[in-house]
Amino acid sequence: MSSAALPSLLDDLASLFRPDQLVTDPDVMESLAHDDAEWAPWVLPAVVVRAGSAADVQAVVRAAIRHGVPVVPRGSGTGLSGGANAVAGSIVIDLSRMNEIKIIDPTERLAVVGPGVINDDLRAAVAEQGLWYPPDPASSPWSSIGGNVATNAGGVCCVKYGVTRDYVLALEVVTGRGEIVRIGTQTAKGVAGYDLTSLLVGSEGTLGIVTEITVRLRRARPVEHTVVGYFDSITDAGLAVTRLAESGVVPSALELVDRKCLEAVDAWKNMGLSADANVILLGRTDAPGQAGAQEASAMVAAFEAGGATWSAQTDDPAEGDALFAARRLSYPALERLGPVLTEDICLPLRQVPAMLARIEAIAAEHETTIANIAHVGDGNLHPLLITPIGDEAARQRAQAAFADIIAGCLELGGTVTGEHGVGLLKLDGLAAELDPVVQRMQADVKAALDPYGILNPGKAIVSVPPRD
Amino acid sequence: MSSAALPSLLDDLASLFRPDQLVTDPDVMESLAHDDAEWAPWVLPAVVVRAGSAADVQAVVRAAIRHGVPVVPRGSGTGLSGGANAVAGSIVIDLSRMNEIKIIDPTERLAVVGPGVINDDLRAAVAEQGLWYPPDPASSPWSSIGGNVATNAGGVCCVKYGVTRDYVLALEVVTGRGEIVRIGTQTAKGVAGYDLTSLLVGSEGTLGIVTEITVRLRRARPVEHTVVGYFDSITDAGLAVTRLAESGVVPSALELVDRKCLEAVDAWKNMGLSADANVILLGRTDAPGQAGAQEASAMVAAFEAGGATWSAQTDDPAEGDALFAARRLSYPALERLGPVLTEDICLPLRQVPAMLARIEAIAAEHETTIANIAHVGDGNLHPLLITPIGDEAARQRAQAAFADIIAGCLELGGTVTGEHGVGLLKLDGLAAELDPVVQRMQADVKAALDPYGILNPGKAIVSVPPRD
Structure with a gap:
């Protein structure tokens, strides 16, 4: 052989990185080998690299190409679908050290950040300059912008302000060929070639590893009015949501909390919620000035038209x-x-009451505790399946309930993931949801941009065999 | 040979379509062989097919695959970059007959339309139900939604409400393999696999031919307040724009009209504009209720702080x-x-005054008449280059000015196309703007989704040689 023998993967990486950047201790690796998705499979990777720069990420990807091993990027690990779970023999790239807020530009209303920047840290930093970064997943105190981009994270304000993809202007990316590229624009508009930026957002690290993000900002908004309604039933709350839609008000938040949640909160905090309500609707409006007060009153009227047993509004934060x-x-x-x-799951709005009823029936059938939090304004439901630790039979019943919820959602015209991503947990659902031709198109795009098949393989899209 | 000899393309199509769907008359074909882009090259196609359904489009694409000829889709032909211009031997697919508004759904706030539906017709139809389709290119009385999707069209309201891509939920598409597929979701949110929908929007028919579009709608908005400011100079108007940005007001429109435009309008309509102003800024706000009046007043104050010689506001439509x-x-x-x-061209906002100054210098240097309309709120400038008919020397000077404008825009951090698309006119600019690796990625995506290379070849992206 004329070429030198390839060193082992670990030797190769040891020649490229400082010792503090390489993790091989199994206990430490275990904490970095998976996200927060219950039930999603994971194994220890071969090694974890703590990247400090795009050049570091590039060096890892090039090593992965040389050694033919998968690369699994991770931010804070707060994902809920297993997208950051390590696979056998993989290199996990921990991007959490790349947490610099590089630019906040009030004139252009944009910020440039590393993927490891925590969502709430970005929100706080831009707020100091009278600006607002809208995407607000419930994980915002812990989740990273890179992870938000990887999953196209949503949140409470999506009903009025959209999702992460709507706020990503440009990305720096390490490609599946180990190149560092910039995609997107630094301008408010731009149609220069295909929108690779939107393609990368939500692709869970399977088309490239994001090393810098340029986000669009909004001006700080007025203080929100908050409205609450207590209801006897899901049916009544559903009617209130319909009445609100008919009123023409677009709330800046519209959340539903069901009895199972209220009982759990009462058991913990003794707030007495479940004595007064079976379902609570929580709405907000950020319309400016007098319009905010008018919209809050319209929201109260809609809640009462739906049969609220109690309602209230406030403009005190x-x-x-x-x-x-x-x-x-x-x-x-x-x-x-x-x-x-x-x-x-996410459904057409008119199917939300039917889906909530199905979930209740599925819970009864499979003897599984299922609570419901819902971004009811955009049809995005979060049934929460709870199983006692160590109860294997309960877990199997819950898994059957999980499958039935997905099947029911698809029957009602919904999608298997509204904002958490496919990861590993929704691969079966995705295969049931998407036309096989669309699955094939997604696989073709993956093969085009990740020709060595090393970028977080087995996540985000259905694996279909290569073409002949 | 065991297989039958392939009939000629025209015989093949004649066996598939009614005579009224096939156009081979050169005079008729000439009117369907190009869009409204001055200077962009075009030739007569082999044939024009007037498609009436997705099945028709599929039949054309399959015939194109059989015969190895390009397919060039067109809507109303109002494009400004040559994206719909016929290439040698091509089949032009005229989609303008597919102009049915199939669904308007106020509950889900969406509409489902054929690609040939005219923008203003959709806007009028949804307005009857208290809804609003925001994208408002200047061509809205004539341009089709399919064309708007192909170019990711913008318009006046983009500064507050975004572009066409922000309103496309789902598409029916005929692929480069001749399959009919549905991509996207019918729900408010969804992250089920890669966002092929955003990828297709703006791809100018090079990744698939759109046969149905599901658009997101907004509720009808309050009547807008309109504000006007007259200025002595671009510098003063630029300062007013900066002052407005600092005020925190996000206008629903912010347009700049320069002296060359005012003189042309006066020469036609005798409005006397150019006697009073060298530059006019036009702003709008659609904030609800009292907030609208407050924002209009803030806009007037910003214009006056910038040195407006006259300003006015009205809430009368x-x-x-x-x-x-x-x-x-x-x-x-x-x-x-x-x-x-x-x-x-589209620039960072702070570079707009510098770019307008450059355009003035370029016009002088190349002795070319260049007027300026600008969506100044989002940095999108439309320098308008005018050459007398038949003056070949003037045309050559204008082409040199065109190239200098693009070069200057790139120097200032801008993009070569904000909302009209690349088509044919911006291919050189695109090659100058994009990293060669990004050009390669775009070509790889194209090859993955259009393996026969038949979908509007030579448009939208830079042609790079195939990999070995």
Whole structure:
């Protein structure tokens, strides 16, 4: 052989990185080998590299090409679909150290950040300059912008302000061939060739590894009015949502919290919510000035038209946050009962009441505790399946319920993931949702941009065999 | 040979379509062989097929694959970059008969339309149900939604409401392999696999031919307030734009009209504009209720802080339209002077005054008449280059000016096309703007989705040689 023998993967990486950048300790690797998705499979990777720059990421990808091993990028690991879970023999690239806010530009209304910047840190930094970064996933205190981009994260304000993709202007990316490229524009508009930026957003690291993100910002908005309504039933709350839609008001948040959540919060915080309500609707409006007060009143009227047993509104931020406590505390309250699998289906708005009824029936059929938090304004439901730790039979029943929820969602014209991404958990659902020709198109795009098949393989899209 | 000999392309198509769907008359074909882009090359195609359904489009694409000839889709032919221009031996598919508005759904706030539906017709139809389709290119009375999707068309309201891509939820597409597929979702959110929908929008028919479009709608908005400011110079107007940005107001329109436009309008309509102003800024706000009046007043204050010699505001729609007459009449007024080549550059906002100054210098250097209409709120400038009919020397000078404008835009960090698309006119600019690796990625995506190379070849992206 004329070429020198290839060193081992670890020797190769050791020649490229400082010791503090390489993790091979199994205990440390375990904490970096998966995200927060319950039930999604993962294994220890071969090694974790803590990247500090795009050049580092490029060096890892080139090493992965040389050695023919997969690369699995991760940010904070708060994903809920297993997109960051390590696969056998892989290199996990931890991007959390790349957390610099490089530019905040009030004139152009944009910011340039590393992928490891925490969502809330970006929001706080731009707020100091009178600006607002809207995407607000519930994980915003912990999740990274890079992870938000990878999953096209949503949040509470999506109903009025859209999702992460709507705020990504440009990306720096390490490609599947180990090149560093910039895609997108730094201008407000631009149609120069294909929109690779939108293609990369939501691709879960399978088409490139994002090393810098230019986000679009909005001006800080007026203080929101908060409205709450208590209801006896899902049917009544659904009617209130319909009445609100008919009123023409577009809320800046519209959340539903069901009885199972209220009971869990009461059991933890003794707030007495479940004594007064079976379902709570929480709405917000950020319309400016007098219009905000008018929209809040219209929201109260819609809630009452739907049969609210109690309703209230406030323009005091502290009072508004207190009213939202039921929503905010639901998830941690439920986690006290056991591991929570967060579903993430999205339906046409008119199908939301029917889907909530199906979920109730599925829970009864499979004897599974299913609570519901819902971004009801955009049809995005988060059924939360709770199983006691160590109860294998309960877990199997819950998995059957999970499958039935997905099947029911598709029957009603929905999609298997609204904002959490496909990862590993929704691969079966994706295969059921998408036309095989579309699956093939997605695989063809993947093969075109990741010719060595090393970028987070097995995630985000259905694996279909290569063409002859 | 065991297989039957392939019939000629025309015989093949004649067996598939009614005679009224096939155009081979050169005079008729000439009117269907190009769009409205001055200077962009075109030739007569082999044939024009007037498609009436997705199945028709599929039949054409399959025939094109059999015969190895290009397919060039067209809507109304109002494009300004040559994207719909026929190439040698091609089949032009005229989609203008597919103009059915199939669904308007106020609950889900969406509409489903054929690609041939005219923008203004959609806007009028949804307005009857209290809804609004925001994208408003200046061509809206004539351009089709399919064409708007192909070029990711913008318009006046983009500064607040975004571009066509922001309103496309789902597409039915005939692929480069002749399959009919549906991509995207019918729900408000969705991250099921790669965002092929955003990829197709703006791809000018090079990745698939769009046969149905599901668009997102907004609720009808309040009546806009209109504000006008007259200025002595571009510098003063630029300062007013900066002051407006600093005020925190996000206008629903912010347009600049320069002296060359005003003179042309005066020469046609005798409005006396150019006696009073060298530059006019036109702003709008659609903030609700009292906030609208406040924002209009803030806009006036910003204009005056920039040195406006006269300013006014109105909430009367007819008066507002009268104030906008200078903007609306500019293009037809300039066309009276000779063929108009519409440039379409987009810059960071802070570079807009510098770019306008460069355009003035370039016009002087190349002795070319260049008027300026600008969506100044989002940095999208439309320098309009006018050459007298038949003056070949003037045309050559104008082409040199065109190239200098593009070079200057790139030097200042801009993009060569904000909303008109690449087509044929911006291919050289695109090659100068994009990293060769990005050009390669775009070509790889094209090859993956159009393996026979038949979909509108030579448009939208830079042609790079295939990989070994």
